[in-house]
Amino acid sequence: MSAPFVLAVPSKGRLQENTEAFFARAGLKLSKAGGARDYRGTIAGLDNVEVAYLSASEIASQLARGFAHLGVTGEDLVRENIADADTRVSLIEGLGFGYADVVVAVPQAWIDVRTMADLDDVTTGFREQHHMRMRVATKFINLTRAFFSSHGIVDYRIVESAGATEGAPAAGAAELIVDITTTGATLAANGLRVLDDGVMLRSQANLVASRDADWSPQARETARVILDHIAARARATKYREVRTRFRQCDAALLGEAHSRFGVETPFGGPTSSGMLTLHCPPGQLYALASFLRDHGAETVSVGSLDYVFDRENPLFAKLETFLRR
Numbered sequence: 001m002s003a004p005f006v007l008a009v010p011s012k013g014r015l016q017e018n019t020e021a022f023f024a025r026a027g028l029k030l031s032k033a034g035g036a037r038d039y040r041g042t043i044a045g046l047d048n049v050e051v052a053y054l055s056a057s058e059i060a061s062q063l064a065r066g067f068a069h070l071g072v073t074g075e076d077l078v079r080e081n082i083a084d085a086d087t088r089v090s091l092i093e094g095l096g097f098g099y100a101d102v103v104v105a106v107p108q109a110w111i112d113v114r115t116m117a118d119l120d121d122v123t124t125g126f127r128e129q130h131h132m133r134m135r136v137a138t139k140f141i142n143l144t145r146a147f148f149s150s151h152g153i154v155d156y157r158i159v160e161s162a163g164a165t166e167g168a169p170a171a172g173a174a175e176l177i178v179d180i181t182t183t184g185a186t187l188a189a190n191g192l193r194v195l196d197d198g199v200m201l202r203s204q205a206n207l208v209a210s211r212d213a214d215w216s217p218q219a220r221e222t223a224r225v226i227l228d229h230i231a232a233r234a235r236a237t238k239y240r241e242v243r244t245r246f247r248q249c250d251a252a253l254l255g256e257a258h259s260r261f262g263v264e265t266p267f268g269g270p271t272s273s274g275m276l277t278l279h280c281p282p283g284q285l286y287a288l289a290s291f292l293r294d295h296g297a298e299t300v301s302v303g304s305l306d307y308v309f310d311r312e313n314p315l316f317a318k319l320e321t322f323l324r325r
């Protein structure tokens with residue numbers, strides 16, 4: 001038997017739940033043969049796939065080393081843990097969950113420090129006054145260095161923080177922090193404020209592909225099948241299916257519907273009897289139904305779509321382009 005295709009997914013928390021729900025919606029059911037404590041799983045109906053349950057940061061490292069073909073993890077962890085990330089891995093698609101901003105936050109009491117430029121000014125004064133560099137508590141060491149350097153800030157020192165980073169300033173362990181925030185509640189509770197231009201990265205969970213995995217023809221075919229499921233589901237959620245029939249329907253009317261409402265005609269049409277199937281963005285449904293009735297339709301039905309399988313698979317095309325580079 002050939003080496004398995006490895007899909008790495010988060011092993012705990014909301015990321016795990018959201019990831020499993022995401023694959024399930026795409027028609028890919030992840031299951032752990034040995035129950036919740038098992039860290040190996042399978043995908044129903046897809047032989048030769050091994051699902052590896054790992055911590056989100058470990059997933060980034062495994063992708064960088066080619067130990068997993070595809071994985072789900074946060075962009076923040078990809079950019080922090082993988083040097084030269086864009087050559088080692090490809091962010092195939094943002095998954096719409098795991099949103100978190102990586103931010104620079106300072107004590108609310110620093111009323112004169114609103115921007116990175118203000119921070120630059122105070123770091124210099126701080127060093128002269130205290131004979132030490134200002135301390136930044138974070139676990140995002142590489143992201144912090146790159147961001148501070150892009151703002152020309154050099155008078156600082158990183159204090160590596162393993163957890164509860166927001167508590168570092170009050171504890172006297174650092175002057176400011178770089179950490180992730182979603183609602184802002186933790187920052188506020190710790191008397192901290194994000195600098196106006198202090199959002200370093202807007203992160204979310206991504207489907208990530210590794211360059212250095214063993215991309216045998218069989219592995220590529222497995223990736224194609226997985227990405228085909230995901231693309232079909234993604235396409236389906238962008239549209240509703242609109243059906244109607246009326247004689248007055250013609251190409252000019254469909255052209256107008258396309259430009260006004262973003263409507264697609266997946267099967268061409270209308271047929272000789274005037275039957276028409278359209279795909280319409282959810283926000284334009286009422287406007288479209290009104291337009292069709294104004295032009296002669298008696299009845300317009302709308303249904304949701306589970307999957308739309310296209311010959312083109314933009315996700316697999318992206319993977320292939322990346323592996324060719």
Ligand SMILES: Nc1ncnc2c1ncn2[C@@H]1O[C@H](COP(=O)(O)OP(=O)(O)OP(=O)(O)O)[C@@H](O)[C@H]1O
Nearest residue numbers: 055056057058073074075076077098099100182203
């Ligand atoms: N409120 C949040 N708290 C923590 N992580 C979040 C939050 N919202 C989104 N995320 C994302 O989840 C990922 C971190 O997940 P998790 O904490 O499970 O991983 P980890 O840091 O590898 O694990 P551990 O904390 O056990 O070391 C990051 O990509 C992060 O951006």
Ligand SMILES: O=P(O)(O)OC[C@H]1O[C@H](OP(=O)(O)OP(=O)(O)O)[C@H](O)[C@@H]1O
Nearest residue numbers: 163164166180181182183184185186187
């Ligand atoms: O802006 P907020 O909505 O307050 O969220 C941000 C906080 O949430 C996370 O911690 P969490 O308690 O999830 O634990 P973790 O660090 O172990 O992931 C993260 O490390 C921040 O501290």
Ligand SMILES: [Mg+2]
Nearest residue numbers: 055056057163
């Ligand atoms: Mg964590």
